[in-house]
Structure formats: C-alpha cells, structure tokens
Amino acid sequence: MGSPPTDSAPLEPSLGALAGGDLALAGASARPGGTAWRFLKRNPTLLAGLVFLALIVLASAGASLWWTRDPQSMRPIARLRPPSLEQWFGTDHFGRDLYSRTIYGGRISLAVGAAVAVISLIIGTGIGLVSGYFRRLDAVVMRVMDGLMAIPSILLALALMALVRASLQSVIIALVIPEIPRTVRLVRASVLSLRELVMVEGARAVGAGTPRILLRYILPALVAPLIVQGTYICASAMLVEAYLSFLGAGTPPHIPSWGNIMAEGRAYVQLAFWIILFPGLFLGFTVLAVNMIGDGLRDLLKVR
Amino acid sequence: MLPLILRRLLATIPVMGVVALFVFALLRVTPGDPAAIIAGDYATPQDIERIRAALGLDRPLLVQIGIWLGQLLRGDLGTSIFSGLPVTTLIKQRLEPTAALTILAMLLAVSAAVPLGVLAAWKQGSWIDRAVMGIAVAGFSMPVFWLGFLLVYVFAVWLGLLPVQGYTPFSAGFWPFLRHLILPALTLSLVFMALIARMTRASMLGVLGEDYIRTAFAKGLAPWAVLTRHALKSASLPIVTIIGVGFALLIGGAVVTESVFALPGIGRLSVDAILRRDYPVIQGVILIVSGVYVLLNLVIDLLYLFLDPRIRY
Numbered sequence: 001m002g003s004p005p006t007d008s009a010p011l012e013p014s015l016g017a018l019a020g021g022d023l024a025l026a027g028a029s030a031r032p033g034g035t036a037w038r039f040l041k042r043n044p045t046l047l048a049g050l051v052f053l054a055l056i057v058l059a060s061a062g063a064s065l066w067w068t069r070d071p072q073s074m075r076p077i078a079r080l081r082p083p084s085l086e087q088w089f090g091t092d093h094f095g096r097d098l099y100s101r102t103i104y105g106g107r108i109s110l111a112v113g114a115a116v117a118v119i120s121l122i123i124g125t126g127i128g129l130v131s132g133y134f135r136r137l138d139a140v141v142m143r144v145m146d147g148l149m150a151i152p153s154i155l156l157a158l159a160l161m162a163l164v165r166a167s168l169q170s171v172i173i174a175l176v177i178p179e180i181p182r183t184v185r186l187v188r189a190s191v192l193s194l195r196e197l198v199m200v201e202g203a204r205a206v207g208a209g210t211p212r213i214l215l216r217y218i219l220p221a222l223v224a225p226l227i228v229q230g231t232y233i234c235a236s237a238m239l240v241e242a243y244l245s246f247l248g249a250g251t252p253p254h255i256p257s258w259g260n261i262m263a264e265g266r267a268y269v270q271l272a273f274w275i276i277l278f279p280g281l282f283l284g285f286t287v288l289a290v291n292m293i294g295d296g297l298r299d300l301l302k303v304r
Numbered sequence: 305m306l307p308l309i310l311r312r313l314l315a316t317i318p319v320m321g322v323v324a325l326f327v328f329a330l331l332r333v334t335p336g337d338p339a340a341i342i343a344g345d346y347a348t349p350q351d352i353e354r355i356r357a358a359l360g361l362d363r364p365l366l367v368q369i370g371i372w373l374g375q376l377l378r379g380d381l382g383t384s385i386f387s388g389l390p391v392t393t394l395i396k397q398r399l400e401p402t403a404a405l406t407i408l409a410m411l412l413a414v415s416a417a418v419p420l421g422v423l424a425a426w427k428q429g430s431w432i433d434r435a436v437m438g439i440a441v442a443g444f445s446m447p448v449f450w451l452g453f454l455l456v457y458v459f460a461v462w463l464g465l466l467p468v469q470g471y472t473p474f475s476a477g478f479w480p481f482l483r484h485l486i487l488p489a490l491t492l493s494l495v496f497m498a499l500i501a502r503m504t505r506a507s508m509l510g511v512l513g514e515d516y517i518r519t520a521f522a523k524g525l526a527p528w529a530v531l532t533r534h535a536l537k538s539a540s541l542p543i544v545t546i547i548g549v550g551f552a553l554l555i556g557g558a559v560v561t562e563s564v565f566a567l568p569g570i571g572r573l574s575v576d577a578i579l580r581r582d583y584p585v586i587q588g589v590i591l592i593v594s595g596v597y598v599l600l601n602l603v604i605d606l607l608y609l610f611l612d613p614r615i616r617y
Contacts, residue, residue, distance in 0.1 A: 152555045
C-alpha cells in the first residue's frame with residue numbers, strides 16, 4: 001500500500017505530467033487522435049478491454065435496437081424452451097425471452113458497477129485526504145478502516161441489505177461501504193508520502209492553506225492510482241451485485257438484472273441450464289473487460 | 305520473541321473492538337425501527353415489542369453497549385430470534401463443512417497457483433505466461449456460483465461422476481466426505497488460484513532480475529533448483545501476504561459456494577439468518593469470521609519473522 005509516488009507526477013500538479021511527453025508529440029503529428037491510438041497500440045490488453053466493454057455498453061444501452069422483445073412479457077406456452085433460431089438464448093420458466101432479458105439486464109449491472117465505483121472513490125478519497133493530513137484524526141479513522149476491512153465484503157453487504165428494504169439504491173449503498181476502506185488506505189498512503197515533497201513545502205511557504213494544498217497539489221497526483229482502483233471496484237461491485245441477487249438479498253426480483261435472472265434459473269439448473277449460462281457469460285465477459293481495462297491502465301499509468 | 309508476539313496480539317484488540325462496536329451500531333443506526341424490520345410485514349405490535357425486549361433495544365444506548373461488550377467478553381453471542389438457540393451453538397454446529405471447504409480450497413489453490421505463477425514468471429512473455437495470466441484474469445472475472453453450476457452440470461449431471469450437492473460429515477468416512485467436497489472446493493479455489501498465481505508471478509519477476517539469480521543460473525544449477533530454492537524463497541513474502549488477505553475473499557466465496565452446493569456451513573447459516581432477519585446470528589457470524597481473519601493475519605505477520613530474518617518489528 002505504501003507505494004512511492006511515480007517519478008513524473010508529483011513534480012507538476014497536473015495529470016498532464018503523466019502524458020506530458022506524448023502530448024508534445026501530438027502537437028507535431030497532424031491527427032489529434034493519433035496519441036490515443038499510439039497509446040492503445042502499445043497496450044493490447046487495454047485496447048481489447050475497451051472494445052469488449054464498448055460492445056457490452058452498446059448492446060445494453062441500445063437494447064431495443066437489437067431485435068429484442070419485451071423482457072417482461074410472459075408466454076406460458078413457450079416455457080423452458082432451449083435456445084433456438086426463434087429464441088436465441090431460450091426461454092425461462094415463465095416463457096420470457098432470455099436473449100432480451102440478458103441484453104436489458106446489462107443496464108443494471110453496468111449502472112451498479114459505475115455508481116459504486118464513483119461513489120466509493122469520492123467518499124474514500126475525501127476521508128483519505130483528510131485523514132492523511134491530520135495526524136490525530138488519522139489514528140481513529142485508520143482503526144475504524146482496519147475493523148471494516150476485517151469483515152468479508154459479501155458478508156458486510158449482506159448484513160446491510162438485511163436492514164433495509166431491497167431497492168437499487170440500497171444495493172449500491174451496501175456495495176459502497178465495504179469498498180471504502182481500501183480507497184482510504186490507498187489515498188492516505190499516498191498523502192503521507194506526497195505531503196513531504198518540496199512542492200508542498202513550497203506551497204505552504206507561499207501561504208497556501210490546507211484545503212488548497214490538498215486539492216491543488218496532492219489530489220492531482222492521486223488521479224492515476226484512483227482511476228485504476230475505480231476499475232477494480234467496478235468489476236468487483238458487478239460480481240457482488242450478482243451474488244446478492246443470487247442469494248436473495250439483492251435488487252428486487254422484478255428487476256431483470258443478470259444476478260436476478262440467474263437466481264430464478266437456479267431451480268431449473270438440471271432442466272434448463274441455459275437460463276444461467278447466458279447471463280453468467282455476459283456478466284463474466286463484462287467483468288473481464290473492466291478488469292482488462294484496469295490492468296491495461298495500471299501498466300500505462302505506471303501505478304505501483 | 306515472546307514480548308513481540310504479545311505486542312502483536314494486543315494490537316488485534318482495537319481492531320476487534322471496532323468490529324464489535326460496528327456490528328452493534330449496525331442495528332441501531334439504520335433508518336426505521338429495527339425491531340419492526342426484523343419482525344417483518346405481518347407482525348403484530350406484541351411481536352415487535354417482544355423482539356425489542358429480546359434485543360434489549362428498549363434500554364438506554366450506553367447500557368446496551370455495556371451489556372453487549374460484557375456478553376462478548378464472556379463468549380456469549382446472544383440467542384437466535386428464529387430458533388431460540390444460543391448463537392455460539394449454531395455456529396459450532398455449522399463449523400465443520402465451512403472449515404473443510406475453505407481449507408481444501410486453499411490447499412488446491414496454493415498447490416496449483418504457485419507452480420503456475422513460477423512457470424509464468426520464468427517464461428515471461430511466452431505463450432505459457434500469456435495463457436496462465438489470461439486464465440487468471442478470466443478466473444476472477446467469472447461469478448463463483450456460475451462456475452459452480454457449470455462444474456455441477458459437466459461433472460455431476462452430464463458425466464455423473466460426482467454428487468450434485470449435499471454434504472457428508474467426515475465421521476461418515478473419508479471418501480464419501482471428499483466426494484461431496486471436490487466440486488465445491490474446486491469452485492471456490494478458482495478465484496483464489498487466479499489471485500495467488502498473479503501475485504506469485506509479479507513477486508517472482510521482481511526477484512528473477514537479481515544478480516544472484518543470474519549467478520545461480522550461470523554456475524549451471526538446474527532451473528528448478530534456482531527457481532524454487534533461490535528465487536521462490538525470497539519471493540514468498542508477498543505470496544504469503546496475499547494468502548492471508550485473500551481469506552476474506554475465500555469466506556465471501558464460501559457463502560456463495562455453500563448456497564450452490566447446499567452445504568450446511570457458516571455461509572448457509574448467515575444467508576438463512578439474513579433472509580429471516582435473525583440479527584443476533586448475523587452479528588455472531590460477522591464477529592467470528594472477522595476474528596478468524598484477524599488471527600490468521602496475525603499468524604502470517606509472525607511468520608514473516610521466520611521467512612525474513614531482517615524484519616524486526
């Protein structure tokens with residue numbers, strides 16, 4: 001956790017420092033998109049992850065365009081049909097079209113993953129910045145974080161879900177809380193090493209206040225590790241969302257999230273394996289794409 | 305050595321204290337009346353009142369904290385609302401399947417992942433490396449229960465080699481016991497395997513660039529001897545750390561795996577408790593699991609002393 005700051009970032013308090021060299025090159029080349037493309041070509045993992053994720057986002061965002069039917073319409077005559085030309089992914093025990101449900105279901109997983117990543121990064125960064133800078137607060141905050149980290153995140157999320165009514169918001173909150181300690185630790189460790197830099201000392205000497213130092217000098221150097229952390233949080237949140245639904249404590253059953261479709265299919269595993277097969281493949285594929293983006297960005301931004 | 309171990313042991317007290325207070329607060333800071341939520345939608349006011357009294361929610365907050373901590377120090381985790389049995393008894397009944405599952409999964413994961421990680425690092429950039437790392441990323445991207453059902457479908461439904469689900473206690477014989485545990489343990493170990501293989505590779509790569517490794521190769525030692533005796537030894541610290549940190553992941557996975565394979569373990573106990581809003585049981589399970597996690601990481605901290613003699617806390 002106590003990673004040393006990257007050599008380029010802290011010298012200049014802007015994200016541009018990380019891409020500085022190549023941005024200069026971009027000015028020379030004719031096409032403005034050239035830099036981004038060169039980055040990606042050097043990093044096939046990132047490229048593949050971005051392409052995969054783009055496909056999934058396109059599929060679920062424009063779900064109505066891709067020959068889907070109403071994901072909720074039931075046709076009891078066509079119950080538990082295996083995949084065929086008519087129903088590509090087969091049908092479930094209510095005769096609902098699984099292809100349509102799977103395509104629409106992506107919206108919920110993607111939204112939950114993105115929301116959990118953004119919210120836990122914001123809260124974690126806030127707590128981490130303040131706690132890294134104020135010694136006395138730090139001791140208390142870090143003990144609380146140690147305690148939270150000792151509770152397995154699925155158990156913690158389950159326990160939180162037991163106390164509230166199931167809704168999309170409560171799932172997001174239950175997933176955010178276990179993710180906060182790791183972000184806090186990451187931010188705090190960086191703050192502890194960054195605050196000793198000459199740059200920060202200089203800023204204080206010219207009269208910059210603590211909020212200004214935190215936001216203008218320390219936060220920018222944290223952007224790269226936080227983006228990488230965010231992708232990993234997003235990936236794990238999508239998985240845990242499915243686990244909660246699967247265990248019966250997640251998003252309300254009427255919402256066709258990938259986790260819920262699989263939870264309903266578990267009673268028919270031996271009879272109609274396709275109910276679980278396809279949503280699981282989509283979920284795994286999406287999480288894989290996000291993890292690949294995370295790995296690619298980590299190499300690219302030289303985090304850790 | 306002894307004062308050191310004692311000091312590390314004392315350092316776990318604040319962590320467990322925070323867990324205990326957090327678990328206590330969980331029930332009190334939630335919006336709405338926890339007694340009403342636990343009682344459910346069809347409860348009469350008398351039911352709610354009974355639950356409130358059973359949980360001690362009708363007393364002043366400070367008294368509640370005092371009673372809660374006093375109970376914990378005596379090893380009393382309270383009584384289940386649903387079954388009326390002490391929570392410690394319930395947990396003890398469910399301990400064997402979970403312990404067997406997690407230990408077997410951990411053994412499987414470590415014995416497969418460490419050699420694979422070493423191989424990937426040695427052949428860095430080759431197709432072996434790419435295959436191992438590709439499978440590793442895919443391994444922790446797949447939903448645990450989905451992998452479980454896939455294995456059940458192939459090995460139990462299709463090939464009919466292993467039982468679909470269920471548990472046979474160890475006392476009923478080793479082979480029936482193992483037969484029921486192979487698929488769950490394999491399911492649970494895959495995520496963990498991926499994590500350890502990645503860490504092993506990263507840690508080995510750091511070591512393999514060192515001068516003494518080149519010397520060892522140059523003087524004609526067999527590659528496996530260099531890799532295991534020279535490199536893996538110094539690369540082992542981060543690997544051991546990830547095994548400890550990964551325990552939380554393993555327990556989380558066990559909750560899901562036990563549900564897929566209908567194993568009567570701690571995971572099932574907690575899921576059932578959550579679906580019935582049996583809060584004393586949930587609190588007890590969280591406390592015990594966190595306690596094991598903290599103790600395991602303490603043991604690993606102390607293991608460092610033997611693995612790396614330079615470390616002195």
